[in-house]
Every structure is written in structure tokens, then in C-alpha cells.
Amino acid sequence: MYGMCTDMTTNPSELEQIKLASQFLRGTIITSLADPLTGAVSDADAGLLKFHGGYLQDNRDLREERRQQKLEPAHAFMLRARLPGGVVTPVQWLEFDRLAREYADGSLRITSRQTLQWHGILKGQLKSTIAAIHHALATTIAACGDVVRTVVCTTNPIESATHGLVYEWAERLSKHLTPHTRAYHEIWLDGEKRVGEVESEPLYGANYLPRKFKIGLAIPPLNDIDVLSQDMGLIAIIECGRLAGFNVAIGGGMGVTQHDASTYPRLANVIGFVGVDEVLALAEVMVGVHRDWGERADRRHARLKYTIDRRGLQVFQDEVERRLGHALAPERPYYFERNSDRYGWIEGHEGFWHLTLSIESGRLADHEDGRILSGLRALARVHHGDFRLTCNQNVIVAKVAGKDRAGIDSIVRDYGLDGYRKQSGIRRHAMACVALPTCGLAMAESERYLPVLLSSLEQLLDRYGLIDTPILLRVSGCPNGCSRPYLAEIALVGRGPGRYDLRLGGDFQGQRLNRLYRQNIDEQAILDALEPLFARYVLVRGETEKFGDFLVHAGIIGLEPGPTTVQGSVV
Ligand code: SRM
Ligand code: SF4
8 A cells, every 4th residue: 555755754846745735636727728818727737737648838949939029938738648568550540640630730759668749739629639549549648747657668569479478568567557546537538527436546646656657678689668778677588489577677767957966867777587477566566665765855866766776776676575575586688689670671470571660750740851641641541450669769560461561662662751771870770859849848959950960970970981880879958868868879968059968888789878978069079079989980890899889898988898787977
């Protein structure tokens, strides 16, 4: 049962008080939605709305102009779906696409946690959009907020039936850990209030978690979900073709607060192994310890990684095992080959084919280089399998019968979705977070800057014969790290308009954090810093040595080679 955390008794943060008083996430959202005088909702309701999958935002490109006109910011909402494992049926796809065109800004956005976002929804259309998502048998509840978020899973419909089982665990975990409140039904779906019924959240309690909690399941040798960046990562152990269970990794997280050296990215520690029959119990226990031990006064230090470092890993593990009733078994061997996606057609185990398409920054929109949104709509109209979103912001057209491949290929070609065939090595492995104009926390451009940056980098790489060399590049518009930049071989982390920290030396498997190389520099300085490194790399690299590993082996970045759980962030 839920126990009141000790930190809650001392100065809980404002949001803690809002959650506690919200009557299980109701607050005054209904009143805020009905207020005709503003396109926004009250601050307290904006905090609660996140638990329903919605973010109050404004178009930052228009902020200054509207301020001068004495108008309130151009408010609109971002909605995020909760899609465990990133699976979308063609019927759902067509509905999501309709909502993007009718209610949002004409685009869909695949996120770095394999789900979809709609941006630019006006307040008056929020309810219709959420209801339509619900009727398409999906939901937005708990896609955001201080709860267990969308559970991610290696997007691999390919290798074996066991891989399907792992996906089922992602679904089961997601369902098991979804909040119980009926507020969502009442507010968005005209659900009736159950008079006299005493509501409860057996796992979360009335004030929910101190902070978000992220769970991901990886199936080695693929680490496309960056399992060591999750609060709780589960690494599938498949023995003799059978899913034996999972290695358990805890305390991963990327977020850093600008100018606050007490915040840092952290790789999860692998602490043991559980059999499949204990996965749900373990997740509940882990979430329970986060709930009870997490920091409730200062949200900057409320993620699980800080609780673990504050209490000590062994003390934390002892508590988990005490609540579980026994010690975890020792971790089992595993090996990761890559954390990026494999593009193009791959034959699966049931005779089906799967096509991974590269979507720049996950943005599905129509523009001069391709009719990406229309192309996916055309695919959804003829496709009999499903779509799988990846944590690298790409999409897989999954379960295609051999006879249907040519038809799919011709749609892909006609709509300019075949970029993956001609892309440079760095472009195939690039990822950027949303940032401007919708993200309220962005300090620099990210998604809109990526194409410009890539063109400059490609010119440089071409000069050194490295145009086809796979290099993992990630850009974030601020240190929060939504594109998981701290795991990239080359990362830019936004500091201010046109200025970034350049970080180097992550590996290709998502098992090593990179380090700060140059602070707060502009594009020219970034290119100047990278050019001599590319020049050296081309001279000394072996046949297969990756750029990040070269930087470490050559002593350019002060890191130990190999899979390490390096903490801290600055060289
Ligand atoms: Fe994120 C906040 C976008 C994945 C760490 N993130 C935000 C907000 C909601 C800004 C805000 O709070 O107002 C951004 C909305 C931008 C917009 O306009 O859409 C935002 N995060 C995203 C997405 C859409 C980035 C993308 O380009 O794909 C990803 C949505 C994931 C999803 O579907 O749930 C996204 N965010 C991540 C990840 C990557 C991951 O989870 O694998 C991280 C790093 C991992 C982690 O959590 O440590 C991440 N986002 C953050 C943080 C820092 C959290 C921290 O511990 O300090 C914030 C800020 C916060 O929570 O206060 C944040
Ligand atoms: Fe916004 Fe920063 Fe996340 Fe980018 S990294 S989406 S700028 S919060």
C-alpha cells in the first residue's frame, strides 16, 4: 500500500500541493477549458493536464510580435499518445493523420520514445481530439506527468516469436502501471461521475510520483531504446530460443539543468536478473520505492537516479529486494551491437517483410523534399500489417507479405520516403529533439537546425572520405536531453540562440556517456573543432573502429574504452 514519503512532510514543491489537492488529476481542468477569455488554462491545470497527455505551449516564433500587439501568446496544446512498444495499426494511422490535418498543425511527430505527438491544437479542439484518439483504441493518459510513461520496447518484429513476447510484456507493464483515476473519462469522454464511489490510486497514491518514471525493454543485440537511459531498463535474456527473463538496470536518465552542477546524465546500473513471472511485481516495487523515497521538495533532484545516488545503490537495491521478498538473481551475459535502426527491407521469421524508413527528426509533414505525411497515409490505405515507431524517431512498415512489397516500394518512391537509400552515414544516424518553436524550454534550435548542420557536416566528412561512415549525431535544444544526446558519438546541446556545447565520445551501442569537449560555441567553431578530429580518424582508424571509440582510444576524450557506467559529465 501507498506510504507517505518522508520528504513530503518537509516543504513539498508547488506541484506536489497541486497534485494532492487535484482529486486524482481533476483540478479545475473543466472550468479552464470552458474559459473563453484565454487560449490557455490556469498554471495549476497546465500542470495536471500533462498527466492527461497534454502540454500547454505557445508558438515562440510569434511571441515578440504578439507581445508588441499586447496580445497573449499564441497558445496551443501538444498532445502525446501512450503507445506501448510504438505499435500503430493502419486504421489508427489514418485517424491520427486526420487529427493532424484537422485539429493540429498538419504534422505528426514520432518521438524519441516511439510514440506520436500532435502540435498546435487549440483549446476548443482538445476534447474532440482526445476523444477521437480514444475511439481509435489508443489513449493519451499518462503519456506525460509524474507517472510511468509510455513503456518502450525494441522495435523488432523480425527475429523470432520470442521477440513478440517481449513486446507483450511492454504492453502488459504499460497497462498494469496506468493510473486508475476516472478523471480522464469524466473530462474528455463524458464519462459519468460515480456518485458515492471512493476513488483510489493503489500504486501511485493521491500525489502520484515525485517525478516521471521511464521503463524500456531491449532485446540484445539491439539497444535501439537506449536501455541504460531508462529509470528501469529490462534487458531480455533469450536462451535456447526461450525468453528466460530480464536483466534489470536502474537509475538511467539524461536530464541536466543548465548551470546546476548537481544535475547530470547517468547510465543505469545492471543489478541482477528476474524471471518473466516476476516482472510486474518488480516494476511495482521499483515504482513504489521511487514514490516513497523520491525527493518531493525539489523537482530538479526528483528523478530516480538522484535517489539512488543519494541513498547509495546497495541500500536502494536492498530495499527493492526486501519489498520483493528475495534477492535478485545474478545478471546474465548479454551483448549490444548497436542503438541505431537498420534501414530498408528485412525478412522476418514468419515469412513477412519489414521496411524501416528514415524520417528526419521524426517529423511527418509534407514539404518540398517529400510528401512524408501523405506518403504514410497512402501506405496506411493499402497496408495489411502494422506500423512500428522507433525510439530513433523512424517508422517500420511491418508485416508485409512478399507479394505486397513492390506496391509498398512504389508508394515509398512516389512520396519521397526512400531517403534512406541515399543518405550519408551521419544522416542515417542523426536525431534531434523538437525544440523551437513549440518547446517552452528550448534555448536553441534543434529539429529545424538539423538539416542545416547535416549539410555542413557532410561537406566536411566528404572531404575526408567519411561520407558513408556511420556516425551517431544527436542534437538537443537544451540540456534536458530529449534526443538522448549524452549517449551520442557527436552531440550538440543547446545553450542559447545558435550556440551549443559540443560533446564527444559516446559509443555505438548506447553504453558509454560522452564528455564535454567545447562549451557554448557556434556552428563555425563546431566545424573547426571537428575537422582535425575527422582528419586524424581517417588516418588511424582500423577497418571497423567507430568514431566515438577512436576518440577514446586516441586519448582525445578522457574516458575508459568499453562498456562502462560513467557518471558525471565534464572532462
Ligand atoms: Fe523530453 C521535457 C519533448 C523524450 C528529458 N520534453 C520535454 C517537453 C515536454 C518540454 C516541457 O516540459 O515543456 C518537450 C516538448 C517539446 C515539444 O514541443 O514537443 C519534450 N521529450 C520530448 C520529445 C518529443 C523529444 C523528441 O524530439 O522526440 C520526446 C517525447 C518522448 C515521449 O514520447 O514520451 C522526449 N525527454 C525525452 C527523453 C528521451 C527518452 O526518454 O528516451 C529524455 C531524456 C531521458 C530522461 O528522461 O532522462 C527527456 N524532457 C526531458 C526533460 C528532463 C528530465 C530530467 O530528468 O531532468 C524535460 C524537462 C522536465 O521534465 O522538466 C523534458
Ligand atoms: Fe525541449 Fe530541451 Fe527537450 Fe529539446 S531537449 S525538446 S529543447 S526540453
